Amino acid sequence: MSVSNGAEPNVAPAIRVEELCRHYRMGEALIRAVDGVSLTVPAGEFVALLGSSGSGKSSVLNLLAGLDRPTSGSVIVQEKNLAQLSREELARYRLHTVGMVFQSFNLIPNMTLAENVELPMRFAEVDRAKRDSMAREALARVGLQSRVNHRPSELSGGEQQRAALARALINRPQLLLADEPTGNLDSRTGTEIMNMVREFNQQLGMTVVMVTHERALAERYAQRLIFLADGKLVGDEVNSPVAAGSVAEGERS
Amino acid sequence: MKLPDLTELALRNLRESLLRNSLTTIGISVGVASLVAMLSLGIGLQQLASRRLMKSGLFDTVVVTSRRDLRNFNRDEERNGPAPGESRVLDEATRTEIEHLPNVLEAYPDIRFITELRYDDKPHLTMISALPSSAKSNDAFDSMPGSFFSSDTAPEVILQKTFAEELLGKRLARGVDETNVAQIAAPLLGKELTMRYAQREASTTSPPAASSTSPQDHDSSLNEQSVAESAYSVVSRELKLKIVGVADLDPESMRGPTRARVFLPLKLAESLHVMQPTDLRELSRPVSDQPVYSSISVRVKNPGQVQPVEDAIKKMGFNTFSILDASRSIQQFFKVLDVFLGIFGSLALAVAFIGIVNTLVMAILERRREIGIMKAIGASDGDVRKLFFAEAGAMGILGGVVGVALGWAIGQIINLGTNVYLKSQSFPPEHFWAVPWWLVGFAILFSFLVSLAAGLYPAGRAARLDPVQALRYE
Numbered sequence: 001m002s003v004s005n006g007a008e009p010n011v012a013p014a015i016r017v018e019e020l021c022r023h024y025r026m027g028e029a030l031i032r033a034v035d036g037v038s039l040t041v042p043a044g045e046f047v048a049l050l051g052s053s054g055s056g057k058s059s060v061l062n063l064l065a066g067l068d069r070p071t072s073g074s075v076i077v078q079e080k081n082l083a084q085l086s087r088e089e090l091a092r093y094r095l096h097t098v099g100m101v102f103q104s105f106n107l108i109p110n111m112t113l114a115e116n117v118e119l120p121m122r123f124a125e126v127d128r129a130k131r132d133s134m135a136r137e138a139l140a141r142v143g144l145q146s147r148v149n150h151r152p153s154e155l156s157g158g159e160q161q162r163a164a165l166a167r168a169l170i171n172r173p174q175l176l177l178a179d180e181p182t183g184n185l186d187s188r189t190g191t192e193i194m195n196m197v198r199e200f201n202q203q204l205g206m207t208v209v210m211v212t213h214e215r216a217l218a219e220r221y222a223q224r225l226i227f228l229a230d231g232k233l234v235g236d237e238v239n240s241p242v243a244a245g246s247v248a249e250g251e252r253s
Numbered sequence: 254m255k256l257p258d259l260t261e262l263a264l265r266n267l268r269e270s271l272l273r274n275s276l277t278t279i280g281i282s283v284g285v286a287s288l289v290a291m292l293s294l295g296i297g298l299q300q301l302a303s304r305r306l307m308k309s310g311l312f313d314t315v316v317v318t319s320r321r322d323l324r325n326f327n328r329d330e331e332r333n334g335p336a337p338g339e340s341r342v343l344d345e346a347t348r349t350e351i352e353h354l355p356n357v358l359e360a361y362p363d364i365r366f367i368t369e370l371r372y373d374d375k376p377h378l379t380m381i382s383a384l385p386s387s388a389k390s391n392d393a394f395d396s397m398p399g400s401f402f403s404s405d406t407a408p409e410v411i412l413q414k415t416f417a418e419e420l421l422g423k424r425l426a427r428g429v430d431e432t433n434v435a436q437i438a439a440p441l442l443g444k445e446l447t448m449r450y451a452q453r454e455a456s457t458t459s460p461p462a463a464s465s466t467s468p469q470d471h472d473s474s475l476n477e478q479s480v481a482e483s484a485y486s487v488v489s490r491e492l493k494l495k496i497v498g499v500a501d502l503d504p505e506s507m508r509g510p511t512r513a514r515v516f517l518p519l520k521l522a523e524s525l526h527v528m529q530p531t532d533l534r535e536l537s538r539p540v541s542d543q544p545v546y547s548s549i550s551v552r553v554k555n556p557g558q559v560q561p562v563e564d565a566i567k568k569m570g571f572n573t574f575s576i577l578d579a580s581r582s583i584q585q586f587f588k589v590l591d592v593f594l595g596i597f598g599s600l601a602l603a604v605a606f607i608g609i610v611n612t613l614v615m616a617i618l619e620r621r622r623e624i625g626i627m628k629a630i631g632a633s634d635g636d637v638r639k640l641f642f643a644e645a646g647a648m649g650i651l652g653g654v655v656g657v658a659l660g661w662a663i664g665q666i667i668n669l670g671t672n673v674y675l676k677s678q679s680f681p682p683e684h685f686w687a688v689p690w691w692l693v694g695f696a697i698l699f700s701f702l703v704s705l706a707a708g709l710y711p712a713g714r715a716a717r718l719d720p721v722q723a724l725r726y727e
Contacts (some may be wrong), residue, residue, distance in 0.1 A: 065721045069627060088633055095631025106626045106724070110269045120630045122258045167630065 006045040014175060014207040015041040015064065020073035022059050023230075033059040036073070041224075043174070045207045046201045046241070048218035051228035058179055060228065064209060065098050065177050067091040078174065095123055099168030099176045103183035107152040107167070113139060114148040117167045124171055129211045138166040142196060157187035158189030165196055169206075176200065178210040182217065194221050198241075254636045263643035270616070277605075277612040278652045284605035285656025285700045288598030289692060290663050295594040297664075297687040299587040313558040315563050316363070316574045317351065317549045319343045340570050343546040347569070351551055356558040361385045362546040364522045365513055366529060372446040379416055381448070382513030383522030387552065396681050398438035399498030402715050405520040410446070411498040416514035417441055433679050438499035445493050445714060451528040452490045487528055602700070605652070606707045609645055613711030616644070617718070623721025624715055631635045634716040641712035649704025653697035660696070661688050 022034035026184060034056045041047055043044055049057040062068040063075050066082050069127060075082040094100075107116045118126075119136040126134070140146050142162040152160050161181060166175060179195065182190030201208045212218050218225050220242045227235030254262075267274045296527070320340035321411040341347060343362075352360040362385040369376050388394070389401045394411070402409050412420070417437045529547055553562050563573045617624070624637055664686040 062721050065629065067724075088635070091628070091631060091633035091636075094629065095633075100629050102629075102724070106622075106629070108623055108626060110265065119627070122254055122262075123627075123631045123633070123636055125255055128257075171631070 013040045014043040014045070015039075015063075015209070016074075016076040016078065017060075018074050018076075020060070020063060020069045020075060020092045022063060022068065023071045027113060032231045033071070034063065036043060037228070037231070037233045038073075039063075039226060039233060041207060041209065041237065043207055044201070044205045045224060046198070046222050047210070047224045047226060048222035048239075049211045049226050049228060050213065050215060050218055052213060054230075055228040056231035057213075057228045059231070061177055061179055061209065061211050064175075065100055066093045095120060096171055097173055097175055099171070099173040101161065101164045101168050101176070101181045103166045103180035105152070105157070105184070107160055107164055109152055112149045112151055113144060113155070113163045113166075116152070116163060117170055120167065120171050134170060135166075138170050139163065142166045151225075156186050156189070158192060161189075161193050162196070165193070165200075169200060174207060176206050176208045178208065179208065180212055182212075182214075190217070195222070254632075254639060259639055259643045260647065262640055263647045266616075266620075266640075266644055267647060270619070272493070273615070274648065277498065277608050278648050278655065279603040280608040281602070281648060281652025281704065282656035282659055284598075284602035284703075285653050285696050286659035286663060287601040288595065288699070289657055289660025289688065289696050291594035291598035292591060292692055292696075293660065293664050293686055293688045295587065295591040295690065296689065297685040298590070299584075299708055300687050301685040302587070312576060313358075313553045313559065314575065315551040315553060315559060315566065317343065317360075317551055317566050318547070318572045318574070320570065320572055330584070343549055344544070347571075348546070349551055350569070351549060351566060354562060356554045356562055358552040358554055359385065359387060360549050360551045361519055362523070362544075363548040363550055364517075364519070364527065364529070366450065366527050367546070368451070368527070369449045370446050370515065371449065372444070377416070377419060379515055380513040381517060381522075383519040384411075384516045385519045394495060394498065394500060396437045397498045397500050399442045399496070402497060402518040405518045406520060406524065407518055408492060408494050409497045409518065410448075410539045411500055411516045412441065412496060413514040413516075414499055414501050417499045420446075434499060434501040435679070441496050441499060444496050446491045446496065448494055450490055450492070450525060452488045453526045453528045454486050455486050466608045488527075492525070500700055602703055606703055609648060609704055609707035610710060612648075613641060613708055614714070617641075617711055617715045621718065621723045624718050625720045628720035629724060637718070638712045638716035641715050642708045645704045645708025645712070646701055649698060649701040649707075652704070653700030656700060657688075657693050657696050664688060672706060 017037055017039050020034055020037045021032070024031040024033060026085045037056075037060060049060060051057045053165070059103050063070055063082070064077065066085070073083070077093070080093065082090065082093065107113075108119070109186055111119070114132070117138055118131045121131045121134065136145065139145055141167055144159060144162055147155060147159065147163075152163070155163070161184075168195070176197065181193055181197065185193065194217065197208060197210070200206050209221065210218070215225075219239055222239055225235070225237045225239050226233065227237075245251060319342055348360050348362060351357060362383075365380060367380050369378050369380065370381075371377070384402075386402070386405050395400050397411075399411070402411070414437060415432050420441065421437065423437075500516075526544070529544075551562065551566070553559050559575050563575055566573050627637060668684065668686045671685070675682055
């Protein structure tokens with residue numbers, strides 16, 4: 001897998017962002033969380049969005065996820081302009097096209113792992129029997145086959161994030177969005193999760209956009225580093241990730 | 254999301270905050286219980302009233318009188334019929350004709366007369382009336398001490414309670430009704446009393462009165478002849494009668510002041526040919542052997558048919574009277590009562606409504622993050638709305654079922670308590686509490702709909718929740 005393939009014109013872009021703005025009004029002040037960002041992400045690329053807190057990287061991710069609507073500009077994912085979709089269509093987009101993982105895992109605490117993982121399939125109205133076997137299969141893929149009936153509180157952080165990954169991928173999305181996925185994990189578990197993300201990226205050809213403030217982590221896994229500051233794009237670098245398997249220790253800051 | 258999934262998730266969520274949701278559900282069930290209790294009381298009372306009134310014969314009986322009887326119930330509309338002088342008399346032929354009208358069960362002559370009864374060598378004057386054997390089913394004889402007439406011709410009497418008291422020499426102030434009827438009946442049942450009455454005897458063979466009293470009146474020999482044909486003599490007679498029963502209730506409450514206090518079997522009374530008040534009134538008229546009745550009671554299959562039967566009899570040229578109009582206003586009264594009881598019952602449900610709104614709004618605050626997660630992984634506004642609706646609906650159905658059971662139990666307890674009281678007052682037990690199946694269904698459905706309505710605002714609010722905001726909370 002070469003770094004340069006992201007720039008090759010024969011690969012259709014998975015994401016095209018043009019002059020994207022997201023402004024909030026807070027009392028008298030206008031906050032420009034995202035302020036005129038344009039970028040293109042080819043299908044299958046692993047992109048890291050870097051920046052300090054308040055730089056607008058999470059806001060960009062929410063706009064890509066269809067959880068938020070831009071003030072102006074457009075977000076085109078798989079030929080669909082999210083700015084023009086109805087609330088209903090956005091929900092369907094989140095259900096089928098996007099998988100999300102969060103820093104705080106965001107599993108539903110009163111549901112078992114199996115139930116958490118099959119929840120998106122409930123919204124997609126998949127049959128119960130199929131749902132059940134698929135959830136078990138997905139949990140087995142992240143090594144949690146023995147914990148399907150446990151509740152999130154009975155699990156370690158790493159296990160919870162693995163379950164969250166299984167849930168994010170259950171509807172076979174083309175786009176995985178990760179918001180500081182290792183932020184609440186120690187470096188060893190973080191590495192474990194990142195290796196899984198890379199595996200999905202490489203084996204399933206899934207486009208990955210990861211928000212992080214750890215440059216070292218980004219450099220180790222991402223093919224491209226995008227830097228944001230005050231809602232503006234301030235850097236776009238091609239990166240050569242470290243080969244899978246050779247992982248150093250102690251990157252957490 | 255599919256309905257089974259929705260229900261499952263809703264029930265799971267309800268189990269999560271068990272205490273709060275249980276309290277809300279109990280609130281709903283108290284509301285439903287009070288609604289059910291109020292309505293079933295209304296329905297029960299209505300059923301009791303109509304059962305009592307139907308059995309009393311008040312509402313399926315039409316009293317027919319001749320228009321010649323000027324003293325009877327002359328209603329305005331009846332003044333338009335044939336003039337009294339030209340109208341028909343109530344005789345056996347008329348009775349048979351009326352009995353063959355559609356929907357008529359029976360038509361029997363009202364034989365009633367005032368006469369003297371001797372008991373213990375003391376004379377008592379009272380109104381006597383004859384009862385057909387069908388009167389056995391009358392409410393008044395339901396739990397009567399003693400029994401109904403053994404046959405339609407048996408020399409037996411049933412006394413009304415007040416007359417029985419008079420025979421025993423007990424004098425009670427009017428309206429005081431505390432004496433146990435069984436106590437009064439005990440010394441009287443099986444005893445005999447003697448009835449003195451005036452019997453009308455047809456004098457078919459050359460009445461001596463006609464020839465001997467008017468020898469000088471030769472101009473009117475033709476008239477004498479016709480008078481002689483209708484002449485009869487009146488003979489005083491005595492008959493011993495056995496007391497078989499003492500009725501607590503008044504089987505003739507419809508008759509008002511002319512109601513009787515002593516009852517004879519109908520066929521026996523007919524065979525006595527007792528002199529009737531109408532006999533005197535019809536004295537000037539040439540009559541056949543057939544007796545003329547002062548009135549005829551017509552029993553109709555059910556109260557609904559009273560009106561057409563009345564109309565048909567009026568067309569025959571008679572006056573009629575029934576208490577149908579009174580029954581209509583009673584029905585109307587109960588409808589109004591039901592509405593009022595329903596409103597009071599619903600007030601409790603209105604309180605429950607606010608409880609549901611409160612619980613669900615609290616649930617939104619508490620489950621803000623969960624709603625955000627669900628939206629992030631693909632739940633639509635509709636999914637979230639439906640989930641909250643399902644929770645409200647589930648609480649409604651649950652509360653409805655528990656409430657109906659609770660309301661039913663309250664009814665049973667009150668019924669039981671009242672019957673214990675009635676028994677202590679030696680009244681027969683009553684069911685004035687009725688929970689018909691339609692009320693069960695209606696109460697649960699109503700509770701469900703009220704809960705859904707209560708879920709409207711919270712569900713809408715949950716659906717509109719901004720997932721970015723919801724997920725920002727840690």
